[in-house]
Amino acid sequence: MKCQHCEKPATFHITELTGDTPVELHFCEEHARLYLTQAQEPEEVAPSLAGVLAQQLKVGQTAEDLAQLDQRACPVCGLTFYEFRHVGRLGCPHDYVCFAEELEPLIVNIHGATKHVGKSPHHGARGTDHQTRLIQLRREMKEAVEREDYEKASAIRDEIRELENRHDKDKDEDEDEG
Amino acid sequence: MKLEDLAEQCGEWLRGSGPESDIVISSRIRLARNLAEYPFVRKCTDQDRAQIERTLRERINTVSEWSALTYLDVDALEEVDRQFLVERQLISREHSESQGARGVAIDPSEKFSMMINEEDHLRVQVMHSGLDLESAWEQVNHIDDLIEARVTYAFNQRWGYLTACPTNVGTGMRVSVMLHLPALVITRQIEKVLRSLPKISLAVRGLYGEGSQAMGDFYQISNQVTLGRTEQELISQISDVIPVLIDYERRARDFLVQESERDLHDRVSRAYGILCTAQTISSEETMHLLSSVRMGINLGLIQDLGITTINKLFIHTQPAHLQKLRGVELGTADRNIERANYLQVHLRKQENGQDPEKN
Numbered sequence: 001m002k003c004q005h006c007e008k009p010a011t012f013h014i015t016e017l018t019g020d021t022p023v024e025l026h027f028c029e030e031h032a033r034l035y036l037t038q039a040q041e042p043e044e045v046a047p048s049l050a051g052v053l054a055q056q057l058k059v060g061q062t063a064e065d066l067a068q069l070d071q072r073a074c075p076v077c078g079l080t081f082y083e084f085r086h087v088g089r090l091g092c093p094h095d096y097v098c099f100a101e102e103l104e105p106l107i108v109n110i111h112g113a114t115k116h117v118g119k120s121p122h123h124g125a126r127g128t129d130h131q132t133r134l135i136q137l138r139r140e141m142k143e144a145v146e147r148e149d150y151e152k153a154s155a156i157r158d159e160i161r162e163l164e165n166r167h168d169k170d171k172d173e174d175e176d177e178g
Numbered sequence: 179m180k181l182e183d184l185a186e187q188c189g190e191w192l193r194g195s196g197p198e199s200d201i202v203i204s205s206r207i208r209l210a211r212n213l214a215e216y217p218f219v220r221k222c223t224d225q226d227r228a229q230i231e232r233t234l235r236e237r238i239n240t241v242s243e244w245s246a247l248t249y250l251d252v253d254a255l256e257e258v259d260r261q262f263l264v265e266r267q268l269i270s271r272e273h274s275e276s277q278g279a280r281g282v283a284i285d286p287s288e289k290f291s292m293m294i295n296e297e298d299h300l301r302v303q304v305m306h307s308g309l310d311l312e313s314a315w316e317q318v319n320h321i322d323d324l325i326e327a328r329v330t331y332a333f334n335q336r337w338g339y340l341t342a343c344p345t346n347v348g349t350g351m352r353v354s355v356m357l358h359l360p361a362l363v364i365t366r367q368i369e370k371v372l373r374s375l376p377k378i379s380l381a382v383r384g385l386y387g388e389g390s391q392a393m394g395d396f397y398q399i400s401n402q403v404t405l406g407r408t409e410q411e412l413i414s415q416i417s418d419v420i421p422v423l424i425d426y427e428r429r430a431r432d433f434l435v436q437e438s439e440r441d442l443h444d445r446v447s448r449a450y451g452i453l454c455t456a457q458t459i460s461s462e463e464t465m466h467l468l469s470s471v472r473m474g475i476n477l478g479l480i481q482d483l484g485i486t487t488i489n490k491l492f493i494h495t496q497p498a499h500l501q502k503l504r505g506v507e508l509g510t511a512d513r514n515i516e517r518a519n520y521l522q523v524h525l526r527k528q529e530n531g532q533d534p535e536k537n
Contacts, residue, residue, distance in 0.1 A: 001373065002369075002373070007369065009369070009372055009373040009375075009376055009382070010376075011376040011381070076217075077217045077218075077221045078221070079221060087220070088343060089218065089220045089297070089342045089343055090218055090342055090343070090344070091217050091218055091220065091221035092216075092217040092218055092221060093212065093214060093218075093332035093334070093340040096334060096336075096337050096340050096347070097334070100336075103344060106344060107337075107344050107347065107405065110344060110345055110402075110403070110405075111347075111348065111403045111404065111405040111406050112379075112403065112406060113348075113403070113405050113406020113407070114336070114405070114406070115336060115405075115406060116335070116336065116337055116338025116339075116347075116348045116349070116405055116406070117406060117407065117408055118338060118348060118349040118351075118407065118408045118409045118412075119319075119322075119349065119408075119409055120333065120335075120338075121326050121331050121333055122323070122326065122327070123326065123327065123330070128214040128215075128330060128332060128333070128334075130215075131213075131214035131215035131330060131332075132214070132215075134215045135215060135216060135217055138226070139217075142223065
């Protein structure tokens with residue numbers, strides 16, 4: 001099937017439900033992007049497929065719901081859902097946890113699946129909470145420095161060091177056992 | 179190994195020696211990975227990026243079988259050098275054009291490269307000549323194992339390998355095959371054939387990756403889905419389809435030879451003629467003509483030119499390669515003249531029976 005606007009093959013099939021009857025639209029990637037991107041945000045850097053879909057998928061029921069969702073930020077990296085929707089890139093591994101519910105329909109749309117069945121790493125599949133905490137601590141330390149709260153920054157830096165040391169020790173023990 | 183050395187040699191996928199290499203130029207597998215203890219690249223501070231780059235570079239350095247790898251600080255390279263790497267498919271356009279600490283490790287035989295701080299912290303790609311997905315997978319899987327033993331990847335049980343863009347999550351694997359389909363283009367069947375691919379969740383792009391025209395009748399087929407299938411299933415999905423496409427192209431070529439050999443021969447010869455004698459020529463026109471000549475060689479209509487030479491010419495007539503080979507920066511007009519010179523020299527040599535190929 002061809003794109004409605006040009007000769008390229010249609011890879012996006014969109015069903016608009018805003019009118020009385022559902023309308024089916026068929027676009028190539030370029031025209032889909034043009035159709036779905038209403039306003040150009042100044043921050044926007046070549047919106048990716050995921051960003052464009054995220055914008056269009058009505059994740060909340062109402063505009064208020066969506067506005068509220070947009071405010072939600074990842075505690076670890078600070079990415080807001082609004083940012084994700086407009087740029088199409090996530091901020092850190094933890095986003096897959098804290099926005100899991102919202103990402104799910106998007107991921108189903110792209111991949112037709114929600115569970116990974118392929119290769120797993122041999123090490124470190126035991127969980128990466130420790131590393132996630134490190135990302136968060138580093139960000140908090142940076143913000144403390146920006147606020148000129150050097151005492152706090154220092155405390156966080158100590159915590160980071162301790163976590164890193166403990167992790168190295170754990171890893172060494174792992175290797176001894178393994 | 180310096181970039182100038184690379185320019186002279188024939189990269190792996192240019193050899194034109196793999197299976198089905200009259201139509202399949204290369205098979206490529208790329209894995210996207212991120213370190214667990216940093217944000218994704220876009221949300222990284224400069225310091226994060228520097229640390230990631232240093233960590234990965236140092237860990238890669240500890241692998242003994244990679245002692246011959248060349249590591250390049252992409253951020254410190256001149257634009258022409260970055261462009262050179264893009265033309266050679268060793269880094270992506272995005273990697274060349276973005277900002278911030280980033281690097282690439284390159285295998286001397288150019289069978290694989292590892293980009294650091296592209297869209298994800300680590301992107302490993304393996305490229306083989308011809309249709310060779312199974313062995314490309316073995317190689318990239320092995321590389322992944324070696325790195326994974328030295329770092330902690332961002333991974334969770336549900337979503338698999340975690341990537342900056344949800345379009346890559348899960349296996350983080352993009353499998354691509356590059357095909358040369360001039361006969362399908364001439365017989366106007368290309369649209370119909372390509373249109374069928376999205377139905378089996380395969381994407382098609384023109385030469386040189388995302389969003390470009392299908393210059394020179396080269397098409398890259400890749401998987402759209404990365405989650406919910408195993409790596410083997412994703413590879414099978416493409417390797418099942420490629421023989422069908424190859425068959426279509428071969429039949430279209432047979433058809434052209436049977437029904438209009440004279441016209442075909444004429445087209446191919448004229449292309450060869452222009453390439454041999456033009457005084458100035460753009461890279462677009464060059465691609466277009468080289469495509470005809472390449473088909474002509476495959477069909478035995480052009481005798482005195484080899485596939486390796488043609489493959490090389492595709493690359494060496496690109497803007498950055500011309501400049502690196504010449505050793506001087508050139509503006510567009512000068513490049514068009516240089517390109518014409520280069521073509522004359524290399525095509526005429528073949529005619530006179532001299533073989534510039536020493537590899």
